[in-house]
Amino acid sequence: MLFLSACTPSNSAPPKPAGPLTAAEALGDLATVDFCSLLGTAGTNGSFGSCQVTADGTTTTVGSPAKDTEPTAKPYDYRGQLPAGVTVEQSSFDAKQSCTRYVVFADHVRLMVSAFDSGEGDAKPNCGKADAAVGAVLTAATGKRVTHVAYPENSLGRIDPCELLSGDAADTALGKGSTPSAFTVDKHSCLRSGVKVSFDRGKPETTGTKVTVAGKPATESRIAAFCFLRVERPAPGAEGKVESAAFEAVDTATGVADDRTCAEARKVAEFVLPKLPS
Structure with missing residues (x-):
């Protein structure tokens, strides 16, 4: 290499x-x-x-x-x-x-x-x-050697989560006291209401507790102050890989994630997941 x-x-x-x-x-x-x-x-x-x-x-x-x-x-x-x-x-x-x-x-x-x-x-x-x-x-x-990916039509790679977290519907569901902000500049992650929303592609997750969010199978993990919810699906055009929508909330008060922390992640996930392509 x-x-x-x-x-x-x-x-x-x-x-x-x-x-x-x-x-x-x-x-x-x-x-x-x-x-x-x-x-x-x-x-x-x-x-x-x-x-x-x-x-x-x-x-x-x-x-x-x-x-x-x-x-x-x-x-x-x-x-x-x-x-x-x-x-x-x-x-x-x-x-x-x-x-x-x-x-x-x-x-x-x-x-x-x-x-x-x-x-x-x-x-x-x-x-x-x-x-x-x-x-x-x-x-x-x-040297002009940088190449780009043409994500399939139904790929999460084509979706900016900040766009999903903007507008009147998001304000109604998540509250008007917060606005979305890009977590990185590649348009694959966004922060709103203290919850980070990320779309990605990689290997399937093998840890976490199996739960259901917005009618979809998901995994929930609590690590220190963080609660992670993750929903996966096969990655179009990438055999053996999955695309994931992840929702990350943090407890800054006690430093230990609990049910309330995961409820914050779940609230945002329940708003975003129905808007994603199947």
């Missing part, structure tokens, strides 16, 4: 755009980017908003484009060549076996690049792999 062929970022200068490189120019429509194409593995059916590639015990993840301030990010002296207007930051919140970088474009959109080893080693080797992945991302972005 292209980005795993080197342990250090490339020192060869990528093609230079005419001016500061924005995410819009480098990646195009963020809602349809095949993030696996940034790692040289296009068409391997990544999730809607990211791509994971595992090789030699290390999982490299690229994606989760966001525009808000990342509190764990700090400056990083990246040794490779950078296009005009692009910077690289590092995370100060890495676990022992992980290493995370952020590629920040001129329009302040940041792309997460991380390398994680499930073994007992330290993060230093993974930081070399994370930097190599940053180099692969920049090469793809400046």
